[in-house]
Amino acid sequence: xxxxxxxxxxxxxxxxxxxxxxxxxAPFGHAGHRLHDWFFPTRSFRAMQGQPxxxxxxxxxxxxxxxxxxxxxxxxxxxFGYQRGPWEDEEWQGWWGDNPPFHTPVVVLTHHVRPPLxxxxxTTFHFxxxxxxxxxxxxxxxxxDQDVRIGGGPSTVRQxxxxxxxxxxxxxxxxxxxxxxxxxxxxxxxxERRFTVEAVSAPSGVTHLTFTRTSTE
Amino acid sequence: xxxxxxxxxxxxxxxxxxxxxxxxxAPFGHAGHRLHDWFFPTRSFRAMQGQPxxxxxxxxxxxxxxxxxxxxxxxxxxxFGYQRGPWEDEEWQGWWGDNPPFHTPVVVLTHHVRPPLxxxxxTTFHFxxxxxxxxxxxxxxxxxDQDVRIGGGPSTVRQxxxxxxxxxxxxxxxxxxxxxxxxxxxxxxxxERRFTVEAVSAPSGVTHLTFTRTSTE
Numbered sequence: 001x002x003x004x005x006x007x008x009x010x011x012x013x014x015x016x017x018x019x020x021x022x023x024x025x026a027p028f029g030h031a032g033h034r035l036h037d038w039f040f041p042t043r044s045f046r047a048m049q050g051q052p053x054x055x056x057x058x059x060x061x062x063x064x065x066x067x068x069x070x071x072x073x074x075x076x077x078x079x080f081g082y083q084r085g086p087w088e089d090e091e092w093q094g095w096w097g098d099n100p101p102f103h104t105p106v107v108v109l110t111h112h113v114r115p116p117l118x119x120x121x122x123t124t125f126h127f128x129x130x131x132x133x134x135x136x137x138x139x140x141x142x143x144x145d146q147d148v149r150i151g152g153g154p155s156t157v158r159q160x161x162x163x164x165x166x167x168x169x170x171x172x173x174x175x176x177x178x179x180x181x182x183x184x185x186x187x188x189x190x191x192e193r194r195f196t197v198e199a200v201s202a203p204s205g206v207t208h209l210t211f212t213r214t215s216t217e
Numbered sequence: 218x219x220x221x222x223x224x225x226x227x228x229x230x231x232x233x234x235x236x237x238x239x240x241x242x243a244p245f246g247h248a249g250h251r252l253h254d255w256f257f258p259t260r261s262f263r264a265m266q267g268q269p270x271x272x273x274x275x276x277x278x279x280x281x282x283x284x285x286x287x288x289x290x291x292x293x294x295x296x297f298g299y300q301r302g303p304w305e306d307e308e309w310q311g312w313w314g315d316n317p318p319f320h321t322p323v324v325v326l327t328h329h330v331r332p333p334l335x336x337x338x339x340t341t342f343h344f345x346x347x348x349x350x351x352x353x354x355x356x357x358x359x360x361x362d363q364d365v366r367i368g369g370g371p372s373t374v375r376q377x378x379x380x381x382x383x384x385x386x387x388x389x390x391x392x393x394x395x396x397x398x399x400x401x402x403x404x405x406x407x408x409e410r411r412f413t414v415e416a417v418s419a420p421s422g423v424t425h426l427t428f429t430r431t432s433t434e
Contacts, residue, residue, distance in 0.1 A: 014232045014402035173390065175414040175426060179406025185231035189396025197392040199424050201416040207424045209392060
């Protein structure tokens with residue numbers, strides 16, 4: 001069976017996976033870039049942007065696991081864009097331009113279904129109103145025998161954790177206090193008991209945590 | 218000027234410094250021992266209990282900083298005991314027995330003042346109804362020219378952070394999700410901007426964070 005994986009998911013010390021007040025100008029709200037400053041210098045991030053070079057240390061060792069073996073992503077509607085409710089602007093094709101970095105099918109969870117959106121480079125957004133388990137079934141079909149990545153945001157990761165559908169999760173604890181935004185951990189008391197958790201700090205100041213579901217070790 | 222320091226203060230991944238439901242049987246509520254499992258094996262903890270031996274690795278390197286140079290502690294009333302409101306049982310002398318591990322004056326913040334309590338081994342509990350700044354002034358007098366430790370619980374550490382009275386803070390991020398209890402970080406948005414923060418993970422699974430106030434580096 002293919003695995004369900006989370007990668008490069010950053011949270012603040014107070015557990016927020018995104019700030020308050022998402023908008024076109026501020027995809028992560030008042031958090032700005034601060035949850036991802038560790039990520040931008042890495043070779044993996046730069047390669048996603050079509051740029052050469054970048055760091056190849058501890059942060060990149062984790063960042064580089066994002067792509068290989070992944071056949072599809074599932075993301076929440078708020079990762080796809082800043083609009084809420086019915087789509088007023090169907091021209092919106094995500095934050096990532098004509099050639100998004102996913103290069104696989106992407107299932108976007110939304111109560112407001114719209115036709116699939118085929119982008120350059122192999123990314124197709126499929127809009128689906130479904131439970132986590134149903135979305136995973138669709139993503140697995142789209143992924144062939146490859147793994148499925150849960151791309152975020154916080155409520156999407158939380159829903160898949162709640163449903164015990166995640167096999168591997170890489171979190172990045174960033175030593176900032178956001179104070180407000182969307183919490184990852186709400187409703188997840190004792191979730192770590194289902195996982196083996198390891199931690200390593202990087203010179204950038206962040207701490208990488210790996211959660212490996214005990215039954216899949 | 219003497220420093221104001223926090224040591225060995227453990228928080229869960231979701232930011233709780235203690236669990237819900239403190240009682241005589243459960244000083245940390247439903248968290249039980251889980252926030253402090255990293256601490257018990259250390260030589261420093263065992264020495265506090267009058268026991269020989271113990272680990273002398275990374276966790277102990279941090280734990281051992283708790284005592285040296287400290288001339289007084291300030292703690293919240295809920296660290297001292299489980300009673301709330303007026304003291305119904307003045308026989309209560311804290312969780313620590315006849316010879317508490319502090320061996321210095323200890324200022325206990327409470328709205329219900331009672332006479333000082335002199336214990337064996339140099340610990341005297343002084344009960345004070347005061348602001349953080351006033352309590353610190355008293356603790357500094359009691360400490361001579363030595364440092365003052367802010368001993369917790371979460372709301373006490375938070376109040377001293379809010380008042381910008383803390384120079385050094387050692388936190389221990391324990392990879393558990395408590396879900397409920399008392400949060401450290403409430404009201405502390407951007408608090409890290411006043412500090413230089415460093416992180417190191419230990420084989421026990423916890424991550425030690427040091428906060429050094431920028432102006433005191």
